[in-house]
Amino acid sequence: xxxxxxxxxxxxxxxxxxxxxxxxxxxxxxxxxxxxxxxxxxxxxxxxxxxxxxxxxxxxxxxxxxxxxxxxxxxxxxxxxxxxxxxxxxxxxxxxxxxxxxxxxxxxxxxxxxxxxxxxxxxxxxxxxxxxxxxxxxxxxxxxxxxxxxxxxxxxxxxxxxxxxxxxxxxxxxxxxxxxxxxxxxxxxxxxxxxxxxxxxxxxxxxxxxxxxxxxxxxxxxxxxxxxxxxxxxxxxxxxxxxxxxxxxxxxxxxxxxxxxxxxxxxxxxxxxxxxxxxxxxxxxxxxxxxxxxxxxxxxxxxxxxxxxxxxxxxxxxxxxxxxxxxxxxxxxxxxxxxxxxxxxxxxxxxxxxxxxxxxxxxxxxxxxxxxxxxxxxxxxxxxxxxxxxxxxx
Numbered sequence: 001x002x003x004x005x006x007x008x009x010x011x012x013x014x015x016x017x018x019x020x021x022x023x024x025x026x027x028x029x030x031x032x033x034x035x036x037x038x039x040x041x042x043x044x045x046x047x048x049x050x051x052x053x054x055x056x057x058x059x060x061x062x063x064x065x066x067x068x069x070x071x072x073x074x075x076x077x078x079x080x081x082x083x084x085x086x087x088x089x090x091x092x093x094x095x096x097x098x099x100x101x102x103x104x105x106x107x108x109x110x111x112x113x114x115x116x117x118x119x120x121x122x123x124x125x126x127x128x129x130x131x132x133x134x135x136x137x138x139x140x141x142x143x144x145x146x147x148x149x150x151x152x153x154x155x156x157x158x159x160x161x162x163x164x165x166x167x168x169x170x171x172x173x174x175x176x177x178x179x180x181x182x183x184x185x186x187x188x189x190x191x192x193x194x195x196x197x198x199x200x201x202x203x204x205x206x207x208x209x210x211x212x213x214x215x216x217x218x219x220x221x222x223x224x225x226x227x228x229x230x231x232x233x234x235x236x237x238x239x240x241x242x243x244x245x246x247x248x249x250x251x252x253x254x255x256x257x258x259x260x261x262x263x264x265x266x267x268x269x270x271x272x273x274x275x276x277x278x279x280x281x282x283x284x285x286x287x288x289x290x291x292x293x294x295x296x297x298x299x300x301x302x303x304x305x306x307x308x309x310x311x312x313x314x315x316x317x318x319x320x321x322x323x324x325x326x327x328x329x330x331x332x333x334x335x336x337x338x339x340x341x342x343x344x345x346x347x348x349x350x351x352x353x354x355x356x357x358x359x360x361x362x363x364x365x366x367x368x369x370x371x372x373x374x375x376x377x378x379x380x381x382x383x384x385x386x387x388x389x390x391x392x393x394x
Contacts, residue, residue: 012115012122016321022335023324024125028107030153031127038146040105040129045087047109051079056086056306061276065112080111084126086303089313092132093304101133107320117292121321128297128317132304135312137248140281140299141255147295147316148260151285155327156294159287160264161256164271165249166278166298169218171241176211186215190270193219210237222268225253231269245280252281273298283316290326294318337361338391339378351382351389 009015016024032042050071055062065082081087084106092102107127115122129146131139144161151159169190173183182205189197198219202212217234221227228250235242253265273282273296280299287294297316304310340352340362352362363376373381373394380391 014121014123020324024320027154027320027324031150034149034153035105035129040103043088043091043104043106045084045106045108048078048080051077053090054079054081054086061274065114067111067113082110082112084108084110085128085130085315085317088130089303090307093307093309093311097309101131103131105129125320126317127320128315130313130315132311132313135301137251137255140252140314143297143314143316144256144283145259147285147297150318151295151323154323156287156323157328159285160266162266162268162271162284162286163249163253164268164282165245165280166272166275166282167245167280168242168269169272171239171245172214175239176207176215178205187272187275190219191272195219214238218270221270223266225267227267249281287326294322294326335361335377337363337378338380338382339363339365339373339376340382341365342367348382348389
């Protein structure tokens with residue numbers, strides 16, 4: 001006999017069952033309320049749109065992760081969104097067209113051709129916030145603080161933040177005169193912290209001793225705040241852009257630490273997340289046992305240009321299911337369910353309607369069904385007494 005596997009889901013595609021689905025939905029509602037208190041307006045973007053719009057400003061970072069298909073109406077290539085951020089940038093640049101700073105937040109499913117790490121999901125629930133129309137420390141700090149509040153709202157208490165600035169690497173590449181091929185080869189090696197490979201690459205670039213020394217230093221410039229002082233010494237011959245980026249990074253850290261004195265901040269000057277996409281400060285949050293970042297963000301000032309209106313932008317994103325699963329303080333929604341006998345009695349119907357209007361969960365006990373109140377996960381029942389229909393605790 002052939003085995004029926006029609007119930008199987010594709011690898012990396014997952015669904016949420018009770019009670020995790022309720023936990024994720026409860027967190028979604030808390031976060032929407034949180035973002036509204038910070039002035040962030042909710043937007044809902046389409047699950048699919050034209051490919052060139054989805055990939056605008058992201059280089060190849062999203063291209064390989066995006067499912068593609070042909071629109072049968074227009075004949076144009078379409079893509080299933082693998083990241084909502086470019087869509088929100090399109091809304092700010094082309095639809096809203098405000099002159100004032102614009103704060104937008106979003107939540108929704110994305111689909112990726114492959115997971116970011118082994119055993120990971122390909123259909124995460126993405127949540128995030130973007131601030132458009134301001135270029136400076138204040139907006140980067142605001143977004144970073146909101147990311148921390150997002151993580152805490154999920155019940156995660158132990159976390160640390162990695163801070164970097166892609167402008168440091170960009171300026172060093174420009175100063176040392178690396179061509180595109182050399183830039184990308186070194187970029188790949190830096191992401192893996194492959195020290196011997198980095199040294200071999202730089203040795204073959206035909207650079208001055210000073211330029212080679214600065215590029216070699218990057219991979220090891222990571223640690224606490226003392227790293228910034230060490231960087232200023234090792235990169236003393238670097239351009240003004242490098243030193244401005246170091247100062248910027250330090251000021252962001254000081255502002256965040258002032259509001260979060262117990263937060264552990266780690267600096268990594270070779271951290272180049274979304275290098276083709278980000279333009280300034282980059283950051284990521286980690287918690288013990290997560291194995292990968294639980295939220296990430298940074299500045300990406302150029303993304304709106306292709307939509308006809310380039311505006312400064314900074315933002316962050318996270319995955320709801322990841323936040324729920326790494327939370328130290330799980331907050332399962334309380335289910336106070338009441339089992340009611342199936343009846344057309346007017347008094348009973350009135351009581352059930354009243355209880356539901358009060359926000360209580362009332363479940364009908366269907367005629368001939370299997371399972372009692374306990375098996376139905378109900379902790380109360382409605383019974384008829386001398387005084388009429390009443391709710392009794394089990």
